[in-house]
Amino acid sequence: MTTSYQPETVESVDLASVLDGLGAKVxxxxxxxxxxxxxxxxxxxxxxxxxxxxxxxxxxxxxxxxDFYYQGDVFGLEPGPLHLFAAEALTDCEVxxxxxxxxxxxxxxxxxxxxxxxxxxxxxxxxxxxLLVLGRKAAVARVASFLIGIAGKTPGDDGELxxxxxxxxxxxxxxxxxxxxxxxxxxxxxxxxxxxxxRFQVRKWQALEDLVA
Amino acid sequence: MTTSYQPETVESVDLASVLDGLGAKVxxxxxxxxxxxxxxxxxxxxxxxxxxxxxxxxxxxxxxxxDFYYQGDVFGLEPGPLHLFAAEALTDCEVxxxxxxxxxxxxxxxxxxxxxxxxxxxxxxxxxxxLLVLGRKAAVARVASFLIGIAGKTPGDDGELxxxxxxxxxxxxxxxxxxxxxxxxxxxxxxxxxxxxxRFQVRKWQALEDLVA
DNA sequence: CGGTTAATTGAACGCATTCAACACGAGTGG
DNA sequence: CCACTCGTGTTGAATGCGTTCAATTAACCG
Numbered sequence: 001m002t003t004s005y006q007p008e009t010v011e012s013v014d015l016a017s018v019l020d021g022l023g024a025k026v027x028x029x030x031x032x033x034x035x036x037x038x039x040x041x042x043x044x045x046x047x048x049x050x051x052x053x054x055x056x057x058x059x060x061x062x063x064x065x066x067d068f069y070y071q072g073d074v075f076g077l078e079p080g081p082l083h084l085f086a087a088e089a090l091t092d093c094e095v096x097x098x099x100x101x102x103x104x105x106x107x108x109x110x111x112x113x114x115x116x117x118x119x120x121x122x123x124x125x126x127x128x129x130x131l132l133v134l135g136r137k138a139a140v141a142r143v144a145s146f147l148i149g150i151a152g153k154t155p156g157d158d159g160e161l162x163x164x165x166x167x168x169x170x171x172x173x174x175x176x177x178x179x180x181x182x183x184x185x186x187x188x189x190x191x192x193x194x195x196x197x198x199r200f201q202v203r204k205w206q207a208l209e210d211l212v213a
Numbered sequence: 214m215t216t217s218y219q220p221e222t223v224e225s226v227d228l229a230s231v232l233d234g235l236g237a238k239v240x241x242x243x244x245x246x247x248x249x250x251x252x253x254x255x256x257x258x259x260x261x262x263x264x265x266x267x268x269x270x271x272x273x274x275x276x277x278x279x280d281f282y283y284q285g286d287v288f289g290l291e292p293g294p295l296h297l298f299a300a301e302a303l304t305d306c307e308v309x310x311x312x313x314x315x316x317x318x319x320x321x322x323x324x325x326x327x328x329x330x331x332x333x334x335x336x337x338x339x340x341x342x343x344l345l346v347l348g349r350k351a352a353v354a355r356v357a358s359f360l361i362g363i364a365g366k367t368p369g370d371d372g373e374l375x376x377x378x379x380x381x382x383x384x385x386x387x388x389x390x391x392x393x394x395x396x397x398x399x400x401x402x403x404x405x406x407x408x409x410x411x412r413f414q415v416r417k418w419q420a421l422e423d424l425v426a
Numbered sequence: 427c428g429g430t431t432a433a434t435t436g437a438a439c440g441c442a443t444t445c446a447a448c449a450c451g452a453g454t455g456g
Numbered sequence: 457c458c459a460c461t462c463g464t465g466t467t468g469a470a471t472g473c474g475t476t477c478a479a480t481t482a483a484c485c486g
Contacts, residue, residue, distance in 0.1 A: 056345065058345070058349065058426070059426040060426060062348075062349065062350075064344065064345055064348040064349075066341070066344070077337075078337070078341075079334035079335060079337040079338035079341070080334075080338060084341055085341075109323070109327075110322070110323040110326070113323065113326045113327050113330055114322075114326050116330060117326055117329060117330040117333060120330060120333050120334065120337060121292035121293075121333065122292060123337060124290075124291070124292040124333060124336060124337055124340065125292035125293060127337065127340040127341065127344060128279070128291075128292070128297055128298075128340065130344060131277065131279070131340060131343060131344060131347065132269065132271070132277055134344065134347040134348055134386065135275075135277040135347055135386040136271065136275065136277075137275075137386070137442095137443090137473090138473090139473080139474065164432070164433085165432075165433065165434095166432085173347065173348040173350070174474075174475095175474075175475060175476080176432090176433080177433095177434080177435085177474085177475075177476080178473090178474055178475075179433095180433060180434055180435085181434085181435085181474090183433095183434095184434075184435085196483085197432080197433065197434095197482085197483075213271070213272040213273060350441090350474095350475090351441090352441080352442065377464070377465085378464075378465065378466095379464085387442080387443095388442075388443060388444080389464095389465080390442085390443075390444085390465095390466080390467085391441090391442055391443075393465060393466055393467080394442090394466085394467085396466095397466075397467085410450090410451095410464080410465065410466095
């Protein structure tokens with residue numbers, strides 16, 4: 001058993017389920033810091049409830065948002081010994097935080113590595129997607145792809161934005177005004193509809209996806 | 214030995230050195246394709262000589278360059294089963310290509326996972342850095358940070374650009390003209406000097422880094 | 427209700443893009 | 457050696473899009 005070759009078994013371990021068994025839930029209030037930029041990377045986190053954002057402030061005061069993490073997502077994975085991005089509670093939320101070493105001793109190094117690898121892969125996929133959005137020029141296209149992502153999280157045509165316009169702007173590399181104008185334009189074209197500022201409904205999926213293409 | 218807990222040992226495995234022992238060197242001519250977009254992810258690659266670029270074409274014909282890989286770099290790591298980015302030989306080059314399964318059977322799943330994880334982390338670090346460059350607006354700042362990266366690869370103040378202006382533009386999310394203008398501006402301010410189109414020398418490191426900050 | 431923050435809208439500006447022309451270098455053949 | 461071409465890079469001028477600054481409106485909460 002110890003010598004048999006079982007790559008599939010090791011590969012299929014899910015970090016999320018591993019974390020659930022360990023560590024206690026911690027609550028964070030809106031805008032509270034979970035870990036800071038340049039903090040040491042010691043823990044792994046999982047969102048139990050609410051939404052978390054990672055962000056980085058450049059010297060010139062500009063802010064870049066790394067990503068938003070929703071229920072079930074694992075975050076806190078970074079390549080180096082220090083956090084390049086800080087993590088804050090976007091909404092009031094609850095997260096499970098476990099020391100990496102604790103996870104490792106609990107499940108063993110092989111399983112730990114496999115699980116971290118899988119989670120890191122997902123992280124890589126997020127970044128690749130984000131990269132393309134930022135590389136693409138048109139503001140409306142960026143906003144459109146963002147809305148698609150949000151709407152895709154829930155079944156049906158409607159989506160809910162847990163973050164404000166400023167967060168959207170910093171995520172998309174735009175200003176708050178441009179985001180607002182893009183949204184207005186999409187509404188004017190009847191592609192999406194906003195009953196309130198944070199809730200929307202997709203009216204023309206095709207048109208929305210054509211913008212991103 | 215099989216049951217003892219040795220995280221450090223497993224962690225420290227380097228994928229690059231593992232690859233060297235396996236697989237044969239393959240030559241690719243300039244602009245030749247190493248693997249295509251949407252190809253299955255089956256192999257791991259290492260650059261022995263020359264430079265490789267990864268790129269992705271959007272439906273609207275726009276091209277985004279993922280990264281450039283130099284001598285010693287490992288590439289071909291992608292989160293999903295398919296390659297989102299294609300890989301091409303930027304210059305005539307030589308790469309080692311090994312089937313992932315071959316690597317895994319050679320060193321065992323634990324070491325394989327550890328090694329792939331480490332390489333994936335590096336990949337993640339590259340992307341995070343790239344993300345910040347694209348999120349930052351100013352064209353000159355993007356070009357400056359690119360030049361710093363290139364110049365940092367070789368000791369001393371001079372650097373060599375293996376890629377053309379179009380590749381730089383697609384990497385930085387700019388047009389070829391804007392890249393050219395930014396370079397001219399940097400030369401005009403005597404921050405860098407270009408004896409030829411592909412070779413440069415940094416004159417004022419401080420000024421260059423201030424632009425990026 | 428006011429009081430505060432967030433979001434939208436307007437107008438002017440600036441920077442990157444676009445389209446176009448020109449310069450440069452390398453390679454080819456007269 | 458010159459003329460020619462082709463690919464690549466630079467430069468110019470005009471446009472357009474996103475930004476910036478400012479004012480207005482909407483949403484939230486006591």
